[in-house]
Structures are given as structure tokens and as C-alpha cells.
Amino acid sequence: MQGDGEVLFLGGVGEVTVTLGHDGLSFLPLHPELGSSCLSSIGLLPKLENKIKFSDVYAVELLDEGPVCGPWNTRIVVQSKKNSEMHRFAVHVITRSRKHPSQLVPYEYLFGHKDPETCKSWVEHLSACINNEQDRPKNLMVFVHPLCGKGRGCKNWEMVAPLFDRAKVNTKVIITERAGHAYDTLASISDKELKKFDGVVAVGGDGLFNEILNGLLNLRNKTSYPPTPEGFGYFGSTEKCQGYRNDGLNNSTPTSDAVKNVMLRVGSNKSDDHEPLLSTGQSVGLDISSLNPNTESSTGGSSSFSLLPK
Numbered sequence: 001m002q003g004d005g006e007v008l009f010l011g012g013v014g015e016v017t018v019t020l021g022h023d024g025l026s027f028l029p030l031h032p033e034l035g036s037s038c039l040s041s042i043g044l045l046p047k048l049e050n051k052i053k054f055s056d057v058y059a060v061e062l063l064d065e066g067p068v069c070g071p072w073n074t075r076i077v078v079q080s081k082k083n084s085e086m087h088r089f090a091v092h093v094i095t096r097s098r099k100h101p102s103q104l105v106p107y108e109y110l111f112g113h114k115d116p117e118t119c120k121s122w123v124e125h126l127s128a129c130i131n132n133e134q135d136r137p138k139n140l141m142v143f144v145h146p147l148c149g150k151g152r153g154c155k156n157w158e159m160v161a162p163l164f165d166r167a168k169v170n171t172k173v174i175i176t177e178r179a180g181h182a183y184d185t186l187a188s189i190s191d192k193e194l195k196k197f198d199g200v201v202a203v204g205g206d207g208l209f210n211e212i213l214n215g216l217l218n219l220r221n222k223t224s225y226p227p228t229p230e231g232f233g234y235f236g237s238t239e240k241c242q243g244y245r246n247d248g249l250n251n252s253t254p255t256s257d258a259v260k261n262v263m264l265r266v267g268s269n270k271s272d273d274h275e276p277l278l279s280t281g282q283s284v285g286l287d288i289s290s291l292n293p294n295t296e297s298s299t300g301g302s303s304s305f306s307l308l309p310k
Contacts, residue, residue, distance in 0.1 A: 006118070009086060011068045011110035018111070020125060024053040025091070031071075052093055052109060054133055058167040059092040060126040062119060068112035086112035087119045091126065092166060106163060137198035140164070142173045143182045143212060145204030157203045172197070182208060186215030 005019035007030065016027040027050060065087050091109040096102075113119050130136070146153040154175065164171050176182055186200070200216070202208045 008118075008122075009068055009084065009112040011112070012071065014071045018122075020129075023055075024051050025126065026051040052091060054130050056093045056095060057091060057126070057130050058094060058106075058163065060123050060130065061090045061092065061166065062123045063088040063090055063110075065116075068110060084112070086114050087116040088112045089119045089123045137169055139170045139197050140172070140199050140201050141197045142171050142201040142203065143185075143208060144173060144175050145202075145208045146175055148204040148208070153203055171201075176204075176208070180211065182211040183215040183218075186212060187218045191220070 005017040005027075007015055008018045008027075010016045010018075010027065010029075013029055015030040017030060018025065018027045065085060068084055068086055068088060070084070089111055091111065093107050093109065094104050095107050097105045111119070111122070142157070144153050144157045149156055157173070161171070174182070174185060182202075186194075194216075200212055202212050
């Protein structure tokens, strides 16, 4: 696999030399004259690349013996291998659509070989490579809003769920039943239980996303105000104090008590990083707990929190 590579049969291309690198799988056709007639002539399929990055691979699958199609140019057959029966394995990747480059779509590279042990060996090596990658999720919590997308929420999830199964990612699926369901679930879950999941998936719109975000932050954000940046709100010298007096900003002049207070702070040569920007008696920042969908704002004003439609 390393070094000069190994000759395998790639569906739609023909015989290729496949080499396993540290960050992916690369291959070169043994018959490059057929390369321009492979996938490039089919606009609906993703563009065939000569390298597969491990970061784009979500699963490697050993298949039963079966047909592997030859080059898409049906007028040319390489060594009588147009549709040959052989042992196979599939490399499942996420790539960009040719028709809509902004969209990511699943695609399958189908490799074949006459020796079953060769296919098995490739599957084992490739699986080990992608499993060694960090930050690959193993357990996910999924919230599905059934009324999103004109009532296609559950169908949308059912369409992508097989990708998670193929990638061997465990999913705990929760179908929301009311407004605030996702919020209440995440706000009440313990940190110990939450750490069992590598991430949270929202199958819905902005309202569901807001519920999930605020449910995660509500009881876990203990800071009532940000720390004061170092040196903020202090004058460096008495000359600056006098300059402030002479500037007459807004036609106001600091009182003698205010100047004394500033001078005392300067003389201490200590900066309290934990002092709030405003007095503790004033309202500071956004209180995330006020975004609880089960409570109403005392001011009667509009809230930025989006609720799911009932």
C-alpha cells in the first residue's frame, strides 16, 4: 500500500495505482487516455478527484463479490474489464456537487480486486486511518422538528440517518412535541450525561437552533458580567486627570471627590480584573435565563428568542 502503491480496479475508471498516504488515498489511472471520458462527461455526478482525503471519508465498507463497471466510455474496454465480477470495497465520502458547488453530497468510490484478502486488508487500513482522526463524533443527540420544511422534518432526518448508521455514529433522536421541548430537555440534563455526547444536531430552523443554544447555556453560564480589560477606566497620571478637567467634555467637570477617587486608584498600582464595567447595581449584558420560553419578559418588550410553532 505504501511506496509505489497497488493496482486496484476503480468503478467507472478502470485500473488505477492506489497509494496510501498520511492524510489520504491517492490514485492514478493506468490508462490516462480514458480519464477524460470517465465522470467528466456526466454533469450530475461529482467531479472525480485523484485523491481522497481522510477528513472527507465518513465510512469504509467491505462488500460482497459483484460487478464493478468499467470506464464510462463504453467504446473502449481495458483488458476485457467492462463489467467484471470481483471482490469489492467502498469508500464513502462527502464531496461538493458539480451542479451546485455550495452543496455537499455523499459519493461512493467503488474499488475491486480479484483477491478477497487484498480488499479486506485495504478496508482494515483505511478504517484504522479514519478512526485515528481526532474530533470524529461517536455519539450525537439529534433534535428533529417535525413541522419544519413544510412538514418534512422527519422525512429529512430519515433521508440522512443512514449516513450516520454507515459511519457507525450512535444517535439519540428526540422528536420535539411542543415549543420549548428542546430547551427544557437540554436545560434539565446534567453535565455528566451531556458529556456522553460529542455534539447536538438540529434538524429544523432558527427557532430550534435558538432553543438548543439557550438550553445549553442557560444553567451553565455563571458569569453575570464580563471582566474589566486591564487598565480600562483608569488614568495613567495626574496630568491626564487635569487634561480631562480642562477638556470639558459635554460641558461637565469631574468633582473633587471623583478626582480623588481616580488618584487613589492610580496610586494603588493595582488593577482588579474582576471589577465589572458598570456598577453591580446596574443591569449588565444579556441575562440568558430571561430567554426561557416558559417565562414572560417583565418589560413587555420583544424577545430575540425564537419559539417553535405549535
